[in-house]
Amino acid sequence: MSAVATAWGRALRAQFSGRMLLLSLVPLLLSLLVWGALLWFGLQPFLDWLHAVFADYGWFQASGSMLSTLGLGVLQVMVVPLMAIILLLPLMIATSLLFMGIFAMPAIEAYVGRRQFPQLERKEGGSFAGSVWMNLTSVIVFAGLWLMTVPLYAVPPVAVLVQAALWGWVTSRVMSYDALAAHASPAERQALMKARRWRLLAIGMASGVLGAMPGIAWMGGAVLSVVLFPFLAILSAWLYVMIFLFTGLWFQYYCLQALQDLRAANASAPVAS
Numbered sequence: 001m002s003a004v005a006t007a008w009g010r011a012l013r014a015q016f017s018g019r020m021l022l023l024s025l026v027p028l029l030l031s032l033l034v035w036g037a038l039l040w041f042g043l044q045p046f047l048d049w050l051h052a053v054f055a056d057y058g059w060f061q062a063s064g065s066m067l068s069t070l071g072l073g074v075l076q077v078m079v080v081p082l083m084a085i086i087l088l089l090p091l092m093i094a095t096s097l098l099f100m101g102i103f104a105m106p107a108i109e110a111y112v113g114r115r116q117f118p119q120l121e122r123k124e125g126g127s128f129a130g131s132v133w134m135n136l137t138s139v140i141v142f143a144g145l146w147l148m149t150v151p152l153y154a155v156p157p158v159a160v161l162v163q164a165a166l167w168g169w170v171t172s173r174v175m176s177y178d179a180l181a182a183h184a185s186p187a188e189r190q191a192l193m194k195a196r197r198w199r200l201l202a203i204g205m206a207s208g209v210l211g212a213m214p215g216i217a218w219m220g221g222a223v224l225s226v227v228l229f230p231f232l233a234i235l236s237a238w239l240y241v242m243i244f245l246f247t248g249l250w251f252q253y254y255c256l257q258a259l260q261d262l263r264a265a266n267a268s269a270p271v272a273s
Contacts, residue, residue, distance in 0.1 A: 003257055004199055010116070011249035015242075023107050024245050027099035031237040034095055043084075050080050090146035093167075094139035096240035097174060101135040105178035105248050112252045113183060120260055125189055126181025134177045142170040167208030172200035175248055179255035192258050203254060207247040 014020055106128075113120060145166055152159035172193075180189045193200065 004203060004254060007203075007250055007254035007257065010253040011246055014112070014249050014253075015246045019111060020108075020245060020249070023104055023111075024241050026103045027096065027244075028238055028241045030099045030103070031092075031096050031241060032234055035092060035237050036234065047080060047084055050084055054080060054083075086150055087147065090143040092236060093146075093240060094143045096237060096244055097142075097170065098135050098139050100241065100244040100248060101174050101178050102132060104245065105131070105175065105252075106181070108245075108248050108252050109179060109182050109256075112249070112256060116253065117183075117256045117260060120183055120256060121263075122183050123185040123188070124182060125185040125187075126177060131178055131181060135174055138170050138174045142166060164205050164208040168201045168204030171204035171207055171244075171247055171251070172197075175204075175251040176200055176255060178248070179252045180259060183256060184259050188259060188262060192255065192262060195262075196258055199254070200251070203247070203250055207243065207250070210243045210246070 113122075146163065149159060149162050149166070152162055176193050177189070180192065184192065
């Protein structure tokens with residue numbers, strides 16, 4: 001795991017460079033534009049619809065009893081906003097990841113490749129279309145699985161573990177592809193993703209711990225006031241972009257180092273034999 005730690009240190013140093021901060025503006029502005037418009041026009045109708053669903057199916061009484069059992073009866077009046085957060089959060093994560101994968105990861109790969117791995121041959125094993133497909137399919141599956149785990153919030157520790165595993169899966173799948181798209185051949189990418197599967201998942205799950213912060217901030221705001229919803233959603237979008245930027249750098253440094261090691265091992269094998 002020393003390679004994972006080394007990549008983490010390199011990513012942390014690069015995170016706050018002027019170039020990387022400027023790079024974060026594109027996915028940030030896209031996220032703010034999309035979520036600003038959605039929340040401005042659709043938040044209140046969405047809350048009204050959720051309130052009607054809870055009233056029609058008697059969920060207010062059931063949720064109130066469960067919260068009282070957990071000693072959280074004070075949150076009963078906030079059950080609809082909290083449910084709205086739980087439902088919207090995976091969509092916000094998915095769009096931030098999508099924008100990062102499509103618009104930022106190619107620039108991150110070029111930046112890290114030029115600075116840290118200038119001698120590494122580019123085999124162009126990935127493509128823009130392949131990146132878009134990988135990002136779209138992964139975030140759709142991620143959002144669907146996240147929504148399926150909503151009932152697990154009745155057992156918070158289990159929910160946290162399951163969603164950390166989901167985060168690890170989606171980031172390792174999406175960012176590994178983008179990190180290796182320009183430098184690795186398809187065979188090299190598949191070999192690395194198979195051989196380094198658990199380390200890549202570990203990077204994704206560690207990033208998932210950071211990814212919990214925007215949700216905590218948003219949920220805390222909901223407890224204070226529904227009026228804070230849009231502002232905290234914008235803050236969450238910015239935090240997700242910055243977290244994904246760091247995660248992208250972490251994957252980039254790790255994957256290119258792993259690719260360099262793989263080629264060195266392959267080159268020395270015939271000589272040894």
